[in-house]
Amino acid sequence: EAILLDLKHHNLLISSRGRSGGYQLAAPPEAISFADVIRALDGPLALAPCASKTAYRPCEACPDVATCPVHPALVAAREAVAAVLEGWTLARAARESPPFQIS
Structure with a gap:
């Protein structure tokens, strides 16, 4: 929850309350880079x-x-x-990463 709140504070996520509430990206995944996320969570x-x-x-x-x-x-x-890190976006990671598997 703390991580989600940090991402929300840095305008990378938005939240909605209620039964159908939760978090969603504040911008398209093509517009959010790994650098944005790392800066939000870890600083410069x-x-x-x-x-x-x-x-x-x-x-x-x-x-x-x-x-x-x-x-x-x-x-x-x-x-x-x-x-x-600015060249890797969430969309690129989703597109180029192998499927996640739980073993």
Whole structure:
């Protein structure tokens, strides 16, 4: 229930009350990416706050992000992860995934 509420709070799900109530997607599955879901549940995709686009803040251990030798690698990693996760939508996952089987 907590996960569903987090997704609702981030406008990925809508809920309805009553006997026929429940949760449904707030947008078509083609419009909801894995990046959207991960950001809603876990926060920014970046490995460090100094590399985040949505929640930037300087790292405590780094005196100057402009001269940090690790910062470019962290930004590149965030860009690569974002490119993959933003390219995978719920529709794509449903279309390309093998059928789920309970053994």
